[in-house]
Amino acid sequence: MTRRAVSVVILVLTLGLVSMQAAGGRSSITPGDLKDWLTFLSSDELEGRAVFTEGLGIAAGYIQGYLQAWGVKPGGDHGGYLQTVRVRGVKVVNHSTVTVRVGGESRTFKDGEGITFPRNVGAKRTLTIDRVEFAGYGLDVPGHMDLRGRTIEGAAVVFLGLNGPKDIDQQALRRVVTGRSRHAIDQLRAAAAIGPANPNTSGQGRGGASASDGAGGRGGGAPRPAPDFTTTQRLDQPISPAVTATDAFLDFLFSKAPVRYDELKKKASDRDPLPSFRLDGVTLTFNIDADYQLVRTQLTENVIGIVEGSDPQLKSTYVVVGAHYDHVGYADAELTDGRRPAAPGRVTAGATEDRIWNGADDDGSGTVAVMALARAFAQGVHPKRSVLFIWHAGEERGLYGSRYFADYPTVPLDKIVAQLNIDMIGRNRDDKKSEANTVYLVGSDRISTELDKVSRDANRSLQPPLKIDYEMNDPADPEQVYYRSDHYSYASKGIPIIFFTTGLHPDYHANTDDVSKIEFPKLTRVTQLVYETALRVANLDHPPVRDNKGPRAGKGTP
Numbered sequence: 001m002t003r004r005a006v007s008v009v010i011l012v013l014t015l016g017l018v019s020m021q022a023a024g025g026r027s028s029i030t031p032g033d034l035k036d037w038l039t040f041l042s043s044d045e046l047e048g049r050a051v052f053t054e055g056l057g058i059a060a061g062y063i064q065g066y067l068q069a070w071g072v073k074p075g076g077d078h079g080g081y082l083q084t085v086r087v088r089g090v091k092v093v094n095h096s097t098v099t100v101r102v103g104g105e106s107r108t109f110k111d112g113e114g115i116t117f118p119r120n121v122g123a124k125r126t127l128t129i130d131r132v133e134f135a136g137y138g139l140d141v142p143g144h145m146d147l148r149g150r151t152i153e154g155a156a157v158v159f160l161g162l163n164g165p166k167d168i169d170q171q172a173l174r175r176v177v178t179g180r181s182r183h184a185i186d187q188l189r190a191a192a193a194i195g196p197a198n199p200n201t202s203g204q205g206r207g208g209a210s211a212s213d214g215a216g217g218r219g220g221g222a223p224r225p226a227p228d229f230t231t232t233q234r235l236d237q238p239i240s241p242a243v244t245a246t247d248a249f250l251d252f253l254f255s256k257a258p259v260r261y262d263e264l265k266k267k268a269s270d271r272d273p274l275p276s277f278r279l280d281g282v283t284l285t286f287n288i289d290a291d292y293q294l295v296r297t298q299l300t301e302n303v304i305g306i307v308e309g310s311d312p313q314l315k316s317t318y319v320v321v322g323a324h325y326d327h328v329g330y331a332d333a334e335l336t337d338g339r340r341p342a343a344p345g346r347v348t349a350g351a352t353e354d355r356i357w358n359g360a361d362d363d364g365s366g367t368v369a370v371m372a373l374a375r376a377f378a379q380g381v382h383p384k385r386s387v388l389f390i391w392h393a394g395e396e397r398g399l400y401g402s403r404y405f406a407d408y409p410t411v412p413l414d415k416i417v418a419q420l421n422i423d424m425i426g427r428n429r430d431d432k433k434s435e436a437n438t439v440y441l442v443g444s445d446r447i448s449t450e451l452d453k454v455s456r457d458a459n460r461s462l463q464p465p466l467k468i469d470y471e472m473n474d475p476a477d478p479e480q481v482y483y484r485s486d487h488y489s490y491a492s493k494g495i496p497i498i499f500f501t502t503g504l505h506p507d508y509h510a511n512t513d514d515v516s517k518i519e520f521p522k523l524t525r526v527t528q529l530v531y532e533t534a535l536r537v538a539n540l541d542h543p544p545v546r547d548n549k550g551p552r553a554g555k556g557t558p
């Protein structure tokens with residue numbers, strides 16, 4: 001080989017490397033590609049991408065084709081890009097009980113007789129709790145910090161008042177009031193939560209899934225028993241009990257308390273201030289014992305790709321970046337008297353003819369963002385850690401895909417150092433022009449203060465930086481969005497998360513969430529923020545520290 005030939009080879013190799021670099025990295029995330037992909041994914045041909053439909057399958061194939069072309073490694077089942085998600089319909093016979101010991105007296109209450117368990121109580125076990133805290137209304141909202149600052153971890157929390165106190169806006173804080181058990185158990189690590197039974201709805205709505213939920217299998221054959229609940233989670237894991245109690249139970253529970261139940265009940269129904277105190281000498285024993293029978297399994301798919309890390313040690317650890325690629329589908333009923341019956345979402349005035357909910361922002365925007373991120377990492381310089389990209393199925397029906405992955409992960413869950421979730425990043429909140437440079441971060445500081453700090457650093461690398469708003473990270477957020485997208489499936493396993501969103505708008509879950517309304521330059525910049533955040537986390541020499549200090553950033557945070 002002549003000297004000239006060698007230098008030509010070197011030149012070609014150099015050019016090759018340069019063009020490979022140019023193909024990836026942050027600058028590869030451009031409005032043009034995002035728009036091309038989203039135009040297809042939110043077209044009518046994809047039928048609104050409802051779970052268990054052809055439209056969602058076409059979307060999965062579309063994403064997988066690109067992953068292959070970009071050299072992203074498969075991260076699903078059997079060496080492929082797809083992970084089959086099993087959506088199980090379950091019938092339950094619940095024998096669970098609670099035994100209450102007050103001083104020397106003890107009484108046992110069965111499920112449905114004084115106490116009501118959720119339909120899914122998890123694995124069989126016995127749980128004894130000797131610290132019982134009465135927490136008034138059980139709220140942590142401005143003016144009512146009933147729990148915050150008290151030691152709740154490991155305790156049973158009892159609260160009253162179906163409607164909350166009279167000085168809170170009952171309508172606005174409806175989700176906060178109905179989420180009290182979850183707040184105590186998931187955020188403050190209570191061992192159990194006991195709330196008041198609603199006499200008007202007792203026996204209903206406790207499982208979250210109606211009998212018709214998911215009924216959509218091919219017809220014919222013998223009738224099948226209706227499931228009591230639908231889940232993609234394992235049934236052999238413990239779940240902290242969140243129960244509702246009738247007067248008979250509460251009367252006994254408070255029988256040696258400093259304030260009698262009758263008095264508390266009167267105050268709660270008048271929505272007057274309630275005291276809070278420890279119930280001394282009270283022990284609760286939950287005997288959790290349910291028999292589950294699978295009556296149906298429906299199948300859908302997560303799409304998963306991996307870009308391998310460059311560090312020989314750290315590449316066995318992962319940053320997970322995800323979005324949900326499903327939406328709510330289409331109306332199969334015909335127009336009746338100018339109305340659209342059985343619509344899967346809201347019908348925008350003047351758009352009654354439109355029968356397809358295209359979900360361009362929700363979550364087409366996140367879907368294409370994660371595509372751009374997969375290509376940026378695959379074709380750019382690989383960070384030390386591996387990055388796993390996941391497009392979750394069935395988020396709209398109850399976080400199906402992410403709950404499944406968190407219980408049946410394709411990489412070890414304890415090797416996931418953080419999860420970044422993108423859901424609706426292509427619009428301005430409430431269509432306000434003043435929101436043009438704003439992105440909302442939710443949950444970023446709740447499990448790892450360090451992760452939040454990393455995201456702020458990442459934002460400073462953008463020119464100009466985005467305005468980060470923490471309003472929706474407030475525990476009193478009326479929409480409670482922290483619990484409402486796929487990141488929560490990871491957070492509930494203790495994994496630090498960030499949820500990136502640009503907020504709700506009039507086309508949210510409406511048949512007019514169309515690609516024509518997407519702000520592509522903004523979508524590009526928010527995707528670049530996720531890129532810079534993922535890059536920094538993937539290059540950290542230690543996993544983001546899990547200090548679990550809970551939300552400190554919230555409404556009013558600059």
Ligand SMILES: [Zn+2]
Binds near residue numbers: 324363423424
């Ligand atoms: Zn969504």
